[in-house]
Amino acid sequence: MTVAVIGSLQRMGRWAPDARGRLQQAAMELYTERGYDRTTTADIAERAGLSERTYFRHFADKREVLFDSTGRLEQLVVAGVRDAPADAAPLTAVAAGLDDGAQLLDSFGDDARARAAVVGGHPELAERELAKLSAMARAVGEVLRERGVPDPAAALTAEAGVAVFRVAFEQWAVAPGRPPFPAVLTAALAELRTAVAGG
Amino acid sequence: MTVAVIGSLQRMGRWAPDARGRLQQAAMELYTERGYDRTTTADIAERAGLSERTYFRHFADKREVLFDSTGRLEQLVVAGVRDAPADAAPLTAVAAGLDDGAQLLDSFGDDARARAAVVGGHPELAERELAKLSAMARAVGEVLRERGVPDPAAALTAEAGVAVFRVAFEQWAVAPGRPPFPAVLTAALAELRTAVAGG
Missing domain, CATH: 1.10.357.10 (Tetracycline Repressor, domain 2)
Known part of the structure; x- marks a missing residue:
């Protein structure tokens, strides 16, 4: 695989600035800070500045976000x-x-x-x-x-x-x-x- | 492993006549007949002639029974x-x-x-x-x-x-x-x- 392809995949970003990327970043932060069990999808949405409904438009459950x-x-x-x-x-x-x-x-x-x-x-x-x-x-x-x-x-x-x-x-x-x-x-x-x- | 050991493991039974074995048999029957999604732990307990509480004394969730x-x-x-x-x-x-x-x-x-x-x-x-x-x-x-x-x-x-x-x-x-x-x-x-x- 070319370096250019990897570069463009990186730019797609694990933590892109769109809703999806913000939800992913918020989930990683909360799972790290509080643990998976003590985090809800509502918490993740709130941290990302989005609604829980938006969360479920992007991810089927609490796990898929990762x-x-x-x-x-x-x-x-x-x-x-x-x-x-x-x-x-x-x-x-x-x-x-x-x-x-x-x-x-x-x-x-x-x-x-x-x-x-x-x-x-x-x-x-x-x-x-x-x-x-x-x-x-x-x-x-x-x-x-x-x-x-x-x-x-x-x-x-x-x-x-x-x-x-x-x-x-x-x-x-x-x-x-x-x-x-x-x-x-x-x-x-x-x-x-x-x-x-x-x- | 000796044939005797395998024999005794078999006699322990996948479907032993005790509560645990009856729950396992009931779960297999219901998952086969209705499918996993349309079966509840209450259904399994009922088919086995036991309470749902007994189910959860033996198995942590709907999956473990298998x-x-x-x-x-x-x-x-x-x-x-x-x-x-x-x-x-x-x-x-x-x-x-x-x-x-x-x-x-x-x-x-x-x-x-x-x-x-x-x-x-x-x-x-x-x-x-x-x-x-x-x-x-x-x-x-x-x-x-x-x-x-x-x-x-x-x-x-x-x-x-x-x-x-x-x-x-x-x-x-x-x-x-x-x-x-x-x-x-x-x-x-x-x-x-x-x-x-x-x-």
């Missing part, structure tokens, strides 16, 4: 797998897509780390995150099938790849010294290869 | 990994634990398939299932650490193993001809090795 970035992550990863060279092995194609995703999250920097802390800190949010990543794995599996990879190899490669991405993300989010996420991901994929070859 | 088997699955898988030969490679140890789990689910037969259809048919249930399997992966990773496997290899091997288990389970649940689940799992693990080696 998951816009996951949708963009999926689009990028899927496009990256689709655009990998036609002769790339399935896991290599998946790794290319995941690397694009890692660049995006890395570009969010401390915002991504703060969000990870909030999401990991509440079971309902963690559950939703798993569901989103599972949907991403399914989408990646579908692209592998389009590339001619049969099942169950397509599903297995997609699920294993996304599992590695999740572990690498959790490592990165708490790693001291802020290593670049793509490097953490590449190391994790190499570890998986070693573990599978050795076992 | 997840007892997942808790037992985790216990078995974790024990299987722990009991693998000390010199077994990490993925081999994980595969041994997962095979024990596969034997358990296989012993549930059509009950396990019916439950998979209900769980897969509603996003809220599918989300909870993912959370349970994620907890199982964390527990397996913890046992690998006890066995001396360092991170991130422990987390990666556990997550990749459980991802394979999930894909194999989904395959098995809808496979014509009712193949044994352990065989489907073994084939899926072999596919993962091929995919990782080739990519």
Whole structure:
């Protein structure tokens, strides 16, 4: 993926100045300050200077407000797998897509780390995150099938790849010294290869 | 795991004749007949001939009633990994634990398939299932650490193993001809090795 594309995704902004972005920023602030359980959608709307009705025009429930970035992550990863060279092995194609995703999250920097802390800190949010990543794995599996990879190899490669991405993300989010996420991901994929070859 | 242990787990019963078992059976019936959205915890209690209060003494919410088997699955898988030969490679140890789990689910037969259809048919249930399997992966990773496997290899091997288990389970649940689940799992693990080696 080009730097320009990542740049434009960043400018779309996690916290854009429109209603949606203000609601996202307000939710992150309140979930961090008071915790998820002690925050209502009315609180979020009030902090953003908007009505609760506006909240529900943008987000289906109290959780979705934190998951816009996951949708963009999926689009990028899927496009990256689709655009990998036609002769790339399935896991290599998946790794290319995941690397694009890692660049995006890395570009969010401390915002991504703060969000990870909030999401990991509440079971309902963690559950939703798993569901989103599972949907991403399914989408990646579908692209592998389009590339001619049969099942169950397509599903297995997609699920294993996304599992590695999740572990690498959790490592990165708490790693001291802020290593670049793509490097953490590449190391994790190499570890998986070693573990599978050795076992 | 011995056949005797699996037998005693089966006798504990998915649908034991006690209150808990009756609630589980009633929930499965109603979720199948009417769907999850059109069933209340009061409906489940009524079908089981019990009060809604009794329901909530046994289960925290409308979803948990379907997840007892997942808790037992985790216990078995974790024990299987722990009991693998000390010199077994990490993925081999994980595969041994997962095979024990596969034997358990296989012993549930059509009950396990019916439950998979209900769980897969509603996003809220599918989300909870993912959370349970994620907890199982964390527990397996913890046992690998006890066995001396360092991170991130422990987390990666556990997550990749459980991802394979999930894909194999989904395959098995809808496979014509009712193949044994352990065989489907073994084939899926072999596919993962091929995919990782080739990519």
